[in-house]
Each structure stands twice: as C-alpha cells, then as structure tokens.
Amino acid sequence: MKTGTRALSTVCDTEVMIIRAAEVELFCGGAPMVTARDGQAGAPEAGLDGGTLLGKRYTHAPSGLEVLCVKPGAGTLSVNGEPLTEVAAKQLPSSD
Incomplete structure (x- = not known):
C-alpha cells in the first residue's frame, strides 16, 4: 500500500486512507x-x-x-491479528 491509497473493508462499511505506508497487509474485521x-x-x-x-x-x-478513518464501520483494523491502536489527540499549549 502507498501513502494516499484508500482501503475498503469487505465485511463492513469501514474505509481508511493510508497516512504512513508500511509493507504489511491491513485487515478489517478479520x-x-x-x-x-x-x-x-x-x-x-x-x-x-x-x-x-x-x-x-x-x-x-x-x-x-498509520491510517485515517474516512468512513466508520463495525470492523476492527488489524495487522497480523494485532488490532491497531487509536492515536490520541495532541495536547495543544494553553494560551493565557
């Protein structure tokens, strides 16, 4: 998969955009x-x-x-049977 590629699930409505590519096979819902x-x-x-x-x-x-979900669905994203983790939002500095 290349950066910018849209990947679609075959078992639910999930669609993701590849943000950072890697040489792995991406699964959704198994x-x-x-x-x-x-x-x-x-x-x-x-x-x-x-x-x-x-x-x-x-x-x-x-x-x-790293992928970005562009359409939600019921399946869990995984690689080699290991679920992907959700990236936490970055804390912005306070402006006083």
Missing part, C-alpha cells in the same frame, strides 16, 4: 482490506468487531503503519 469493493461478504469476526470511528487515526507501532 478480512483483508481492498482498493475496490464488490459488495460485502459476511460480517466482522467475533473479537474483531469493535468498530472504527470517523476522523480518528489508527497506528501499528511495530511497522509504522
């Missing part, structure tokens, strides 16, 4: 993500159905992969 969807094929696997949130960034620290 199924590989694709660049063109022909329709949904089933539902997310149990344990991988935590969902994604619109506008949130998700990362896989070991590989450096």
Whole structure:
C-alpha cells in the first residue's frame, strides 16, 4: 500500500486512507482490506468487531503503519491479528 491509497473493508462499511505506508497487509474485521469493493461478504469476526470511528487515526507501532478513518464501520483494523491502536489527540499549549 502507498501513502494516499484508500482501503475498503469487505465485511463492513469501514474505509481508511493510508497516512504512513508500511509493507504489511491491513485487515478489517478479520478480512483483508481492498482498493475496490464488490459488495460485502459476511460480517466482522467475533473479537474483531469493535468498530472504527470517523476522523480518528489508527497506528501499528511495530511497522509504522498509520491510517485515517474516512468512513466508520463495525470492523476492527488489524495487522497480523494485532488490532491497531487509536492515536490520541495532541495536547495543544494553553494560551493565557
């Protein structure tokens, strides 16, 4: 996957944009993500159905992969069976 690529889930409505690419295969709900969807094929696997949130960034620290959710869905994003973690918002300095 290249930076800027849109990846689509085949088991839910989740769509993500690749922010920082890595040489890994991205999964959603236990199924590989694709660049063109022909329709949904089933539902997310149990344990991988935590969902994604619109506008949130998700990362896989070991590989450096970072994605941005552009359409939420029911599946959990993962790499090698390891769920991606949500990136916390950066704290801005106070302006007094």
